Amino acid sequence: MTSEQSVEPATSPAETQGPRHAGFAYRLGRGLITPLARTIYRPRIEGRENVPQDGPVIFASNHLSFIDSIAIPVAAPRPVHFLAKSTYFEGTGMKGWLSKTFFESIGAISVRRGAGKAALDALDVQRQLLDEGLAVALYPEGTRSTDGRLYKGRTGVAFLALQTGAPVVPVGLIGTDKVMPVGAKVPTLSERITVRFGEPLDLSPHGAATSGRARRLATDEIMAAIHALSGQELADAFNEAPAQGTIEKIKQALPHERR
Template identity: 80%
Template sequence: MTSEQSPDPESASEQTNAPRRAGFAYAFGRMLITPLARMVYRPRVEGRENVPKDGPVIFASNHLSFIDSIAIPVAAPRPVHFLAKSSYFEGTGFRGALSRIFFTSIGAIPVRRGAGQAALDALDQQKQLLDDGLTVALYPEGTRSDDGRLYKGRTGVAFLALETGAPVVPVGLIGTDRMMPRGAKMPSLRVRVTVKFGEPLDLSTHGAASSGRARRQATDDIMAAIHALSGQELAGVYNEPPAHTPIEKIKQALPHERR
């Protein structure tokens, strides 16, 4: 998973080592970057009191812009971890160092894209963070919405919640697509975004993580809560790249679980 993707076999990490925890760079970033970002961009934040003060938490958010992965850590009352493309951490020279410092300071954990076992490794990284009582931020849609609609959720987030028992705090982001649309190099100072934290969801009543039906029902509950916060038009389909080959078209047409 990248900062634009939920944990699914199509895009995730190849890393098997334990995820890095927030250290000095993140503490420094929260002390310096967070107040500065709040002062400059003046985000409207609602529902901070809904975020549990301790214990594991999964932030499940809609996804409209690259800046979503900055807006959530800036607005959240607790440190937030999320998986980001390893390329953000691998640059050379001054720009590479600046990129590493910045993404580390906002709680990003580097992962490589992959499939199959790599997807399971990404889920394992997030599970380790939750088992340690930390927080993770995920996008159930899988990738950002280019048309502003809210797409169907993939079940990876629900799997983590059911597997770990962590409560899910739904997040509704409004205006991030106008603040920093796809292709923009810098966020606009003329747009204010809204970050809404909903009440925690206890999904354990749906059953075990091993049940596909439980994962689907839990995912639908998560997406309904996000929709109530964001007010987006519902797409009613998964946000998937266009199928270019007959095999890809068949795979998308056949019923299967999107994780």
């Protein structure tokens, strides 16, 4: 981990080069929202030199707040994409247009959430982005931590990395839950956040993506790297909502691989 870096007013060629399918909203966000957010919130950004300047890369981060998906693109030295639930893009009227434009401007891509086919479709979208040589951000915990602890990682991120060969850059976010706690409507201006980028992880020594053991070991390596960056207390459990009904309780009690 490197010492704190100041926010640079200039951008490198990698920062200004948008993805091939970027539209006006994304270019506006990259050119306007990013420097504005850096100026207002003055984030502490560490380890930017660890991020590969080109080629596919997966940012794997802890997840504390809604603004995590804004903090990572703002701090990263290259464009980053993440998946957002489709309802953010499907609203009507001025409110719907503003929501769609905002999420597009920060690199969000619409996807329907859920298990089964929806989960596979999400992986397909991320794999396509990586095949284009782009960067994607994912949260191995699956959902936000409401108590500040770091939960065990699900294996979807490792599966994607092992399948595509993309390096994984672990990210430790600190303070985003204070800037915008769960349930808050707007972020506060009185707090600063820290974004730490770790050294890229080559997960290929763990084995093939088809191996459950390889996926689990690779996921554990990712989570250990995130923990080293974030310093959070470890929960030693998966972050999942309480089971509803007898069948769901039985499913959670049985050993299975969390994707």
